[in-house]
Amino acid sequence: MLSTSMLGSGWIGGATYDDNYAYVLDATSGATLLSIPFGHSVDALTMVLGEFREVSALVENLRPEATNVTSGAVAAKSAEDQIAVTGVLESGAVAAMHFRGGTSRATAFHLIPPWILRPSGRRGIGLLRSRAGKDDSPPGRIVVREQLPADSDKSMR
Numbered sequence: 001m002l003s004t005s006m007l008g009s010g011w012i013g014g015a016t017y018d019d020n021y022a023y024v025l026d027a028t029s030g031a032t033l034l035s036i037p038f039g040h041s042v043d044a045l046t047m048v049l050g051e052f053r054e055v056s057a058l059v060e061n062l063r064p065e066a067t068n069v070t071s072g073a074v075a076a077k078s079a080e081d082q083i084a085v086t087g088v089l090e091s092g093a094v095a096a097m098h099f100r101g102g103t104s105r106a107t108a109f110h111l112i113p114p115w116i117l118r119p120s121g122r123r124g125i126g127l128l129r130s131r132a133g134k135d136d137s138p139p140g141r142i143v144v145r146e147q148l149p150a151d152s153d154k155s156m157r
Contacts, residue, residue, distance in 0.1 A: 001121040003094040006045055008116070010037030013081035013101020017066045025066055025077040032079040034059060038099045042085070045095070045117060052095065055087035063101065093119075 012024045013033040023029045046052065060082040065074050081101030089095050119126050 001049065001091060001093045001119050003096075004045070004049060004089075004117060004119040005095070006041065006097040006117045008037060008041050008097070008099045009103055010099065010101065011103060012036060013063070013077075013079055015063055015066060015102055016069045017075070018069050022068075022075065025075055025079055027061075027078040027080065029079075033099060033101050034080055034083055038083050038097075041099070042097065045097070046089075048117075049093065049095070049119065050090045052087045053090045053092075055085060057083065057085040059083050093121075 010033050011021075012031070017025060024031045059080045061078060061080050063081050064077055066077045067074050079101075083097070083099040085095075085097040087095050
């Protein structure tokens with residue numbers, strides 16, 4: 001394998017929240033985008049492709065406020081909503097991950113943990129998507145969606 005990329009999102013860290021999940025707004029609660037959806041997803045990536053040998057990361061809170069979906073009240077949010085990680089796996093493959101808070105049309109589904117993994121190698125590229133439902137324990141099932149030969153011009157969806 002030459003490289004892989006993972007794009008994901010999680011209901012944690014979005015622009016809105018409801019009363020049952022107000023605690024996820026506070027970074028000190030331990031229930032954040034980094035610790036739950038990203039943590040489970042990076043675990044799945046390393047279980048399949050191997051551990052990181054080198055890593056660099058950015059963690060940001062670009063939405064310092066969130067709106068309650070019921071009352072419309074605006075609350076302060078200290079938890080992160082953007083995570084970008086790049087690195088080199090033990091195999092030498094380059095890996096890039098980006099998780100954003102809230103649900104995202106870019107991942108085309110709203111599951112826990114929602115992510116897309118695109119490994120690329122000398123023999124082709126693949127597309128794997130998480131398929132866990134809200135009642136499943138992450139990382140849930142992984143479904144191979146597509147495999148393309150290395151010389152394919154077809155774009156990945």
